Amino acid sequence: MAKEALVAEGLTKFYGPIKALEGLDLKIAQGESVGLLGPNGAGKTTTMKIFCNIIKPTSGNAYINGSDAIKESSKALKNVGTIVEVCEFYPFLTPVETLSYLGRLRGMKKSDLPAAIKRVLGRVKLQEWANVKVGKFSKGMKQRLAIAQTLLHDPPILILDEPSLGLDPRGMAEVRSIIKELKREKTVFLASHLLFEVSETCEKVALIDRGKLLAFDEVQKLESVFASERIQVEVLKSLDADQLESIKSIEGVKKASASGTLVFIDFKGDKETQANILEGLMERGIRVTSFRPALGSLEEVYMRVVKEGK
């Protein structure tokens, strides 16, 4: 079994009377890419901030590669690249100076810095701005620089909170492409409210709401679990209202809707029920060309889990 890169044990955080996190337990193995999904105020950024030693939990522990992220922060954060919230930079320094400063703090050799800085600035397409003071940068350019600084010391773990925030669509696509490339060799823990970003870049997803972990599994598994009670039927001819209504009378069917020749049937039951539904369709003279479980998108999973969590 792979060693755990990031572990949250009963993480709880109160901001005054407001509970931001409630006993969050999470284990992320080395090399995994995990997306932390949740609505606003779910506790995503709070989780990230605790791992990055920006805030302290009210109770519970966070570990990075076995080191306590709060009590042994220097050791824990040595091999981590982070972006937390909207990353701001010192306006009087240039990207080269900023990266030199951070690189030195992270233990990089002075002689290794020029090549590393050139590499990361090239990767985020900021080479031409290397010696311009950051105070003149747009929000998107700062976000690119934020990504560059996470990669500077080539850390094995990346903790990214909304990494594509503030970027234009092209920039967002580039960031996703960088993360997809990085996840092959690194542990990626990414918080985002963008479902497509998580589904495209992460293998696993942790859904949280109101500080509680609602689901944590592989993206495909979650999609298939939540899709198992929905059937997608393709029919030869579009159904009329009466035919659609008659489907609802089949035992086990909860809901039926149609879009052209595609019919979606929500049901409660097992494979036996599915067989009965198919027979019921035949009995009603509906000519079926295909009949299969509908795969739900991560968005559907997210909406259902968050709704049920409430």
Place this chain on the structure above:
Amino acid sequence: MQVNFMDEIKKLPIVVRYELLKQVRRFRLYGLLLIGSVATGLAMALGAVYLPSIGTLDARALSYFIVYGGQVSFFGLIAGVFVSGDAIASEFEHKTGYLIFPNPMKRTTLLIGKYLSCCIAATLVVTMPYLIISIGVLALTGQFVGELFLSYAFCVLYTCSIVSLTFVFSSLFKGTMGASVLPFLLMFFVFPIIAGSMELGGVEPFMLLSYSGSIISNIFIIPFPPHKVSIPISVGGTIYMEVTYFYPDVVEGVSIMVCYLVVGLILSILLARRRQMA
């Protein structure tokens, strides 16, 4: 544990270097240098004009005239506050803390590095008036007084104490404005009011930083002013009231400054370490 400590020590000069670079890139440092130079030059010109008329244009008198009349310690105050008011508060206000805090470095190391860089920048500001005084006094009188070095050393210590005091507010407040305004309020209004009241009551205001600052100019006076001077003043007819003035001696003045420096720095570190970026 020792390895960790050594790691932190190695990071200290890195923090100092880049924090100093930030200071050097700001216009305010040059503004302070300019104001300090102009004011000192003006005080020197006035000294050169007025002192001969009372027959005392010698190096010591002129140095005292410029340091006291030119309010050189005032530049220590404004330099200390202006370079350090935003040192910690801005990490929270401008959210640069999200960039700097998640690094493999203790927050204490960061704060000490910031403190040292602020002290260096503020010392640079108070060095300029003393350079001008040294050159000017030598040019005008052909003499040089050794107390100028002592006065400079006291002024640097005083400035670093101001930086410590400002750091306390900077680690306490979210906004840089509050962190910069409060030290001024303390030094210009609160401390003088307390000092005035205490002196009228015949009690030495030994706990006030502003009180200790007088050694910066008093060092030129021979003999050094007595610790306590009581003067009866008339408050109507034959009714007299005794007003007492206190002057700290060098040891006391330096001790007060060192206390502010050490306590302020420790307090600011404790406050900033506990602070969270919620």
